[in-house]
Amino acid sequence: MTVVIALRCVDGVVMGSDSQITDPGRGLTYPDQKLHPLGKRAAWGGSGSRAVLYDLEQLFGAEPESILEADDVGRALQARAVPVLNHHYENFIEKVPAQESSGATPATYLLAAGYTRDQPFIVDIDPHGLIGHHEDTGFQAIGSGAPMAQQAYTLMENFNMSDREVNYGLLGVLRVLDALAVASPSVGGPMDLCRITPDGAHHLSPDEVAEVRDQVSRWKDREQRALDGLFD
Template sequence: MTVVLALRCANGIVLASDSQITDPGRGLTYPAQKLHPLGDSAAWGGSGSRAVLYDVEQLFTEEAEAIVEAKDIGHAIQARVRPILKHHYENFIPSVPGQEKAGTPATFILAAGYAGDRPFIIDLDPNALLGHHEETGFQAIGSGAAMAQQAHALLTHFRMPERDVDYGLVAALRVLDALDASSSSIGGPMDLCRITPEDGAQHLTPKQVEGVRKDVARWVKLEQSALDDLFA
């Protein structure tokens, strides 16, 4: 199971993901990097076929500048990823003798960042259909997306779109950690990317992620104290 999510805040965007890959054909799980740079001011993540995502990563690395500087970033992504999807679908063998569980090339892409000072949150589904989520301020992809959407809904009263992006880092990690605790197929280490127009896309180090996790613990403790005093 995979989850990649994007969260828009008052002055930036957070892109976050788990790092656990599940191979149902071989009954294996292993960690893998799911967040990748898209030039200096954006990043992207994907779920689904590793072969498809590898091809997308190579292409995005080579053409990041052209994508982010395009008049319509969504169409620029769509035009580049659609041929990759089509190629893999055409060469996919759905049934292999002796293999009961086959993987599928179904792949989702989620990209977020800034074109100048203009924010974007764009996803591309396995049919190469685009979705824009700048206004709603949240999107999640992967098999854990529904749980991420539900977790985000439970945090809406904290008004993350009105808060600094560092609050968004804490909220995103709290969502990922909650999914990790409730699903054996989502696991760490967790990846976080902080994106602002001024600083560009900053991929947090494991040590920095642990610092954010300490802030999550402080947040939970403050909530518990508030609840303890509710009927005092």
């Protein structure tokens, strides 16, 4: 299971992902990077075929600024992603001799977020190549863990994360990721976080993620104290 999340805050965007890769064909799980830089003021992540995502990482890494400077970031991503998707779909061997299932599929989702022309964007591309814009809703998740992420985020709706600064957004995204890690054994750390403002994107180090998790613990403790005194 994979989950990649993007959250719009009042002064920026936060992206987060788990790092556990599941290979059902070989019965393996291993950590891998799912969040990648997209120029200086954006980031992207993907879910699905590792072969497709590898090809896209090379493409996006070679010309990130031309993507961000395009009139429509979604269409710029689409123009690069669809030929790669088509190539893998056309060359996908669905049935392998002497093997019931390869356990693989070229179907891939992409999620990118950041700033272009000082305006925030949250864009996804589905396996059909269709573009989704989520700047207005302020939250999007992709991957097999996306439905659970949406539910977890809905439970925090009363905290109005989209009206808070990115420091609060980091807490919300990490809390969702950690909740999914508890609920599903196929979501696992280390968790990756990226904070993006008009000044630039910053991918948090493991120590910085640990500091965010400490703040999440303080948040939970205060919630517990508020609940304990609710009927006093």
